[in-house]
Structure formats: C-alpha cells, structure tokens
Amino acid sequence: MPKISFVMPEKNRGDRIGKTIQTIIDQTEKDFELIIVDDHSDPSDKTEEIVKTFNDKRIRFIHMPEDLPKGIATARNFGNQFAESSIIAVADSDDLFKPKRAELTIKAFKKTNCDVFFAKNDIYDEVKKEFIPPMEDFHSFNVSMLKKRNYIAHSSSAYKRHLAYEFPYNSFFKKAEDYDLFTRLAVAGKKFYFCDEIVYTYIIHNENISRGLRLVNYNDLIHLNRGWIKKDRNIVIKGAFGENK
Template sequence: MQPLVSIVTPMYNNANVIIETITSVINQTYSNWELLLIDDASSDETIAILKPFKESDSRIKLFQHNQNKGAAEARNLGTKMATGNYIAFLDADDLWKENKLELQVSQLINNITDVSFGTYEWIDSKSKPLNIRVEALKQLTYNKLLKANYVGNLTGIYNCKKLGKIYTKDLKKRQDWLLWLEALKRSDKPAISIQETIAYYRITEGSLSSNKTNLIKHNFNVYYKGLGYSYIKSSLYLVQFLFEHLLIKKRLIKSIV
C-alpha cells in the first residue's frame, strides 16, 4: 500500500484560481493523497466552485472557518485534520507539476530524508510562465535554513509519522519558515531537494514586495517571536539574514533561457 499524502491548502477568496490548483493535484502521477481544503471565511464563490470536486472525488475534503483567522490558523487546522504519513502544502493560487509527489514520496519511502523540497518556477496571474526559476539547494541543514528561508512552501513535504505533526505560530508572515525550521530541528537528516522544477508559484501584486521595512520587521519576528530569541540575539541573526537573503540566496533565482 502506498503511503498517504495529506495536502493542506488554505483558501481565502481564491475563486479565480482554485480550479486550476485542484486540477494540478488531481493530475498527480502519485494517486494516494487527500486534499484538505481549508476555507478561511471566503466571501466570493470559492465554496460553490468546490462543490462538484468534493462530490466527485472522496479524496477532496473541505473544512471552513466561520471567521477569517489567517494563513497560519488555516494551515494548522489542515495539519490537525490530516491522516496521512506525509504532509505537504499547496497554497490556493499555486500549482504542482504532475510528478511532484511521485518524486518526493520516493525520497521519503527510501528514508533518504524526512523533509523534501524542490525547485519551482514563477507564473503570472494568468498562469503564463515568467521564465524565472528558483533553484533549490541540493541539501539543507537547520543551521543553513536559520540564515534564510530556502524552502519554497509549495514544494515542501515532511514525514509526520516520524517527526510528528508540526503546528506553526500565528505570525502575520513567514510562518512557513518556522514550520520547516521545526521539521529540520526534529529530524536527524538534512532536507534533500528535487533539483528539477516540481511546482509553479503565482506572482501577484504584493508577492515580491520591495518594502524594506517589512523585510526587516517580519524576519526579525521569526527570530524574536517565533524562535524566542532575545532582542539582541534576534538583531544579530537579522543582520546575518539580510546578508544571506540579499547576497547569497538571490543567486538561486535565475532566468530560463
């Protein structure tokens, strides 16, 4: 029996893209999955659009918040309801390549790693390629991840039977970074990547914010509020983060010729 993969997808007013996202899961070459759709009190047509998918495929499950609670709480609810051996994340506006799960489950089954991630590409609001690839490091240790977030959340998957379920703190931004830090902290192995493209990240207005104040504030809070470091220690790590993020991590973002 193939291990079950639980896929957690938070949604909030994603009626314009959710069909394509769900279809990218249905088209996976690896078929033993459950898709946990967590609606965070959408006010558009998202729920109506989901109805035929839910009725025609028992692997698709819908859970709803009565009021908007944010991405962290939505992901945590999905994690709580997950019944799979492995947990993966796919935001409601992103897409997976057809062999994404097949490649990563192979890594996890063979005990190569407890945490898998991979390379992804950018698409625009209409799903057209932007010819930009974000390459994944071949492997990733906790200490390297502590310097900057190298895991594209839409590519990440972890072995929850071994590591346990991981719930993230309710920060406004960067909750996913905290989640992958905790996963590597619990594991006795580095994360291993899939070097080929396995997912597509949708670039929308605000996706690539150049607001330096937010860059500093949200990432400082990962260290200060998320990891509980002192103010001084958090400040020192933030300096290290800015160097890593602006000078080293940027080298992984490449044009596709």
C-alpha cells in the same frame, strides 16, 4: 489510508482554485487526499461551489470555525488535523503542481526516511506574461543559506504528520510562517531531503504582489533569529542536515 495528504488553506480563491485543484487531480500518483480549508472567505466567494463541481471523494472542503482567529498559519494547523496520511504535503491555492509532485515526494520519504521534503519550483509572472528563472541554483539542503533567508519553496515541501503536532505553525507570523517552521525543524535536528526537480509553478499575480506574501518584516526576522542563536552553531550543522544523495 491515502499515501499523501495535500493540505490547502484558501481565502476568496474562487477565481483561481479550480486550476490548482485540477493539477492535483492530474497527479501520476492517484492515492491522495486533498483537504481544502476555507479561512473565513467572503459570502460572495464561490470557492466551495467550484470544489463541488469536481465531485471527487478524495477532496474535502472544510470551513474554519468562527471562533478560530483568521490567518494562514491557523488555517494550516487546522487542516493538518484532518490529514489521514503519514505524509502532509503543503499546497497553496494559487500554485500549479507538476504531475509528479506527489509521486516524487512519496518516493523520497520511503527511500531516505527523511522528516522534511522539499524541491524546486519555477515561477510565472502573470502580470508580465513571462517565466522567471530561479534566483539561485542549489543541489542539497544548505543550513547556512537557510540562516540567511528562506530559500525553501513552501509548496514544494512535505513533512511527516507527527511533526504537524510537535511543530505547529506559529500564528505570530502573518507572512513567514513557513520560514519559522523550517527554522524550528532545523534547530531540532530534523532530517531535510532536497529533490532536484521542479514540482510546482509559483504564480505571481496582482493579489500576491499587493499582499507582499514573500516579505518578512524586521520583527519577524528578530524572532526567527532567536531560534538559531539559542543553539550552538556546530550542534546545528552536525544535525541530520548533510548533503542529500
């Protein structure tokens, strides 16, 4: 059984996924698996061919069944079913991972017995050709901040495999499936651990600008806020959310 399972949904990423895969292969921790889920890519897309060129038994390429609805939340849930490790690491197909991404994640789960891991990321604007500093500086898991906005970088996160079945991604969300997941996990009192290190680079490029992947619409926010409203504020904060040491 691998120590960690990266689950990566993708659609029409033939032009980018090769670099992303290479950053996972270059991890300092070599005992991993990478599950790539194709979410109904166009016939002209070359992602599968690119994946095969790596010729790595740790990498599996899986097509979403035609009878399953399209969407990143469904693709994540489908991919999670194939994970063999007790730790599932989120990976998006256009991000670039730092060499210790897997190593730091595994160590945190062993040391803290957390349910959810997350860390920092840096940002590179491919359009402007420049790095962008983080919007804010934080050093622990912050419930109050999470209630206001999703400050957790999704591709920095990982969670125990059983949570993928108890708290599957909600296909209702087209752009904020991660925020919904973190909200439900927090309300349920799951233990979050923050690692104060940068574990990946988020790439801003023309495609994700046009898709507005970071936006959450008004109806999404209402749906998310219901999760907080249902729980007494004191109960939520007294859950397993204290500052991480």
